[in-house]
Amino acid sequence: MLIKGGTLHIGDGRILPDTDILVQNGKIAAIGTGLMDKEVIDASGKEVFPGFIDAADYAGCIDMAYHAHDYSENSSPVVPYVNIKHSVDPDEVERQEFYKSGITSMVMVPGNKNVIGGMAAVLKTTGININQMVVKEQAALKGSVINTVKETFGSRGVKPSTRMGMMNLLKETFAKYQKPEECGKLSYIEAKNRDIFQKVFAKEVPFVVAANTKAEIESVIEGLKPYDVKLAICNAYQAGQAKEAILEAKAAVILGEFSHMSSEVHYDTDFEAILELERQGIPVAISLLTDDNVLGRECLFWTVSKLKKAGAAEEQILRMLTVHPAEIFGIADVAGTLEVGKDADIVICCGNPIEACDAYVTETLIRGQMVYRKEEAVCC
Amino acid sequence: MRLLIKGAVVYTMAEQGVVHADVLVQDGKIIAVAPGIAPEQEDQILHAEGMYLLPGLMDGHVHLGLMDMESGEISETTAPVTPDMEIEYSVDFASKDFTYCMKEGITSVCIIPGSSNIIGGKGIVVKTNCAEGKKEILNSYACMKAAMGGNPQSAFGRRGKAPATRMEILRQFRAYLEAVRLFTESGEREITSAYRRSELLAGVPVLEGKVPIKIHCTRHDMAAVMQVLKDFPVKYTLDHAWGTAPYVDQIAEAGCGVMFGPAGCYRGLGEGREIDFRDVRSLYEKGVEVAMISDAPLLSPESIIYEAGEAVSAGVPVEEALKMITLYPARWTGCEERIGSIEPGKDADLVLFNGLPARDVHARVMYTIISGNIVYKMMIEEEAKKIC
Structure with missing residues (x-):
């Protein structure tokens, strides 16, 4: 053709x-x-x-008919060894009609309810079955340190119910799987978790973690400093305010969706500072993921408008829609440019x-x- | 002191259409729209060459100031029909959402009760400088809120109360309107046992066609409610209006307004998967007046601007799309006398953009003016440097 x-x-x-x-x-x-x-x-x-990439989403894992909320395995706050691919209903993805907005790839991530929520996958946005849609399986390990975690577990009397609880679990998990031999004999599931963390420590895949505020972003960066990992902060509404920490850690930034429940209003997003991060070499991508929901395809370009209002150049926006997400998730060999x-x-x-x-x-x-x-x- | 806005491209939303003109403001009102107005010595001059001047934007369907509190204030869910509830008493007018609205050029909003009740109460229109201690209510009875479909059904049905079905919702909706009619025809004496006097009084201006009913409905719920309302001489808007395609002709014939949105939602089951801006275009082509709504804070208030842009992408002319966020919401909430267009005599609620919203992706608010006062000003880099 x-x-x-x-x-x-x-x-x-x-x-x-x-x-x-x-x-x-x-x-x-x-x-x-x-x-x-x-x-x-x-x-x-x-x-x-080039086809646009939605850098974080779980469209297709909600199961509206039964309200199954298949995107977060919230029986435990730490579940590295689950694979979001197994929750995807291709029909539900199809219903979003991503291709009408030019979105051809999406990064399917576990939701924001778990400190460690499982493995993400990069998918094409349409296909007759999930295996055909997959671009890259196990493309990232997903985590979260936002309120959604506290609200999910704290209300049940299960740790974490505070920010210090979340950071405690996050650091403990990273420490454990960095030196698993010090923990005695590993169970079956622990051995599987170790295999996943080995990919993270080898920088084969990024650790994508939801952090909204300046304090949350700085905490995550500080807490994971001892580990040499590829870090990407998603739902990073206050990435602009946490500019110094992000530059120092060379962490990637994935913006969350801004329209849902007036996210921009409540997080005081500094778009100018985010654009400055991108100019200084930080990969910045945009997504349809909110703290506890996902929005429709149109909203990706509503975020584009916010960035344009803040003075973004066209090629800068295009990088955020293509090259940067491809680079963050290691699919630049197949997607991101013409x-x-x-x-x-x-x-x-x-x-x-x-x-x-x-x-x-x-x-x-x-x-x-x-x-x-x-x-x-x-x-x- | 007068304010003279010079040299902007003015989208009047009135007979004048789009003109290159100056706009003169005095005592909070627009007093002239004409090219080359000569300033007087005392006049404050705003040089707006290269900018676009629009009437202050309006959202005709929001729940601002109701949902950022810990306890819900949005619906009085102790009974399904509560026509005399006044939303004004539930609103936190100091909410920072209002200040944000000013920053995005939205100068008025219609705040309404939620959709848990079949009839939820009275909505108001307020200017968004209310958080600055200047609460100005443009219309204290802008609409009567009603809701069809899944919301009242689940709010009451799940508790084992009526309505548990759509058919019961329509029955109760009609029963209330009939009781109001009986009440009016009897010289306000006939009170059926089902309603208190104040509940019936709230319905009187509705049946007189003075206050519109604002009906949360989508898909087949629209068809049902339009059928019931054929029997009453009321004005109404169909709000949300997802899945409109099969009902476009019926809506045009009914002569009602449509408040469309919020859009940009996840395509779940039912009406949520039928958000389609081609419907907005079809409605426009049939002569139906459509307003864009954000349902804020469910979507961020400025989403109405993006929605207007989506309408343009679907083939609606830009000027018409801009009426969907200025003139039409004002008209369908009984505020057209005061706001919604740039004409002498109207309130000086104005917005200057550096591009044309709904056409230019980069269009950003440079100034917001409410009642003749500059309430928001974008600091441009060079200007900021000058001040430093």
């Missing part, structure tokens, strides 16, 4: 006008001019982007949705398959 004559936003800052993309076997086979193929999508006058050899996750738009409200997606490709085409799209 050939996508002909579009303005390509590569993702690394380059913008190539009137350029073609050749798609073969689900991959980008060539980028250039004058390319030929039998099947052609005319993209002249359109803007072409480059030869990567998955053909491609969004074709009438207008530029990072600049204009009246822009809209006309076609979305995931692994070269057209998963969405807008009817009656009359492009300007």
Whole structure:
């Protein structure tokens, strides 16, 4: 399939006008001019982007029919050895119609109720079954030190019921699995947990931890200082206020969703400072995850608007939607930019949705398959 | 002292349409909208070249000041029909949500009871500078709140009380309106045993068509309530209105308003999966007046701006989308005399943006003006430096 004559936003800052993309076997086979193929999508006058990545979400794990809330294994505050992949209902993911907003990949994370909540996975946003959707399994270990944890366990009289309780459990767990031999003979589950932590200590996968406020972010960074791990802070509403700590730790930042229950109002988010972090080399991604919920696809671009209001450049926003999340979760070999050899996750738009409200997606490709085409799209 | 706003592109939301004009403000009111107004010596001048001037934005459906307290203040759930409840007494007017609204250009909000009751009580319209100690209520009876569907059903049915079903909700809704009619026709003497006098009195201006009923409803609940209301000469808005596609013609015929949102929600089961801005476009094309709502604090108040942008993305013209967050909410909450457009005689509730909201993703509030006073000002870097 050939996508002909579009303005390509590569993702690394380059913008190539009137350029073609050749798609073969689900991959980008060539980028250039004058390319030929039998099947052609005319993209002249359109803007072409790499598929956007929602950097944290658990859409598909809620099970609305039975209110099962399959995203948090809240029988215990520390459950490293569960895999979010096993909770995903592909139909429920499909219902979100992510591709209509150009979102082609999502990082499926366990919820924010557990200090250690299990393994995250990167998925494509549509597919006939979960195995087909997987981009990367065991892509991160997920944790949380926000109020949601206290509210879940403290109310039952189970530790943690305080911030010090959460930090205590977090540090204890990291200490235990760094030197498991000091803990005597490990049980079956402890041995599995150790295997997971070994990936974290080897920096094969990041530890993604929810921390809202300046104090929570600084506590996590301080508490995990003894360990050489790849740290990413999600739901990081006050990342701007915790700028120094984040820069020093070189932690990645994943912004939570801002519209739900007036999150921005209550956390006093400093968007200018967050943009400054990104300019100083901190990977910053955006997501639809709230403290105890997830929102609809539109909201990813409502966050884009907040960042634009704070003065973000277009290429900076695009990095947050593509390159940065790909880098944080180790999928830059297959996603994040329009480059030869990567998955053909491609969004074709009438207008530029990072600049204009009246822009809209006309076609979305995931692994070269057209998963969405807008009817009656009359492009300007 | 007068305030003269010079050189902005003015979206009047009135007959004048979009004009390049100056706007003159005196004693909290707009007194002139015209190009090249000459300033007098005392006038405070606001140079707004390159900016866009809009009427203060309005959200016609919020629960601000009701939910940031520990105990719930949103619904009086001891009975399903409580028409004489006055939401004013539950609101914390000092909530920082109101101050945030000013920062985002929202100058008025209609605060209403929640949706646990079939009839929940009286909503008010207040200006958002209320947290600064200037509580100005524009309309103390802006609407009567009602709710259909799952909310009253679960709030009462789960406790083994009526209503446990939609059919009982519609029965009680009609029974109340019929009791009010009987009460009015009898010269306010006939009181059925089911309602107190004050409950019936609350319904009188509703049946006179002076106060609209604001009905929480979606999908088939809309069809049901529109059918019942054919028998009463009332004004009403269908609020939330998710899953509108099959009912667009019926809504246009009914002549009611629609308050759409909150959007951007997770697509769960039922109505929640049917949020679709193409419906907003269809309603607009049929001549229905649609207002965007955030249901704040459920969504952040400025979400109405993003919702207007989504409507534009779905094909609604920008000026119409902006009416959805200014003129129409004012009209459908009985405040059009005072706010909702930029015309001489109206309150000087105004917002200056550095781009056009619902068109430019980067559009940001530079100034918010309420009753002629600048209540919020964005500090621009160069300007901040000057002050330093």
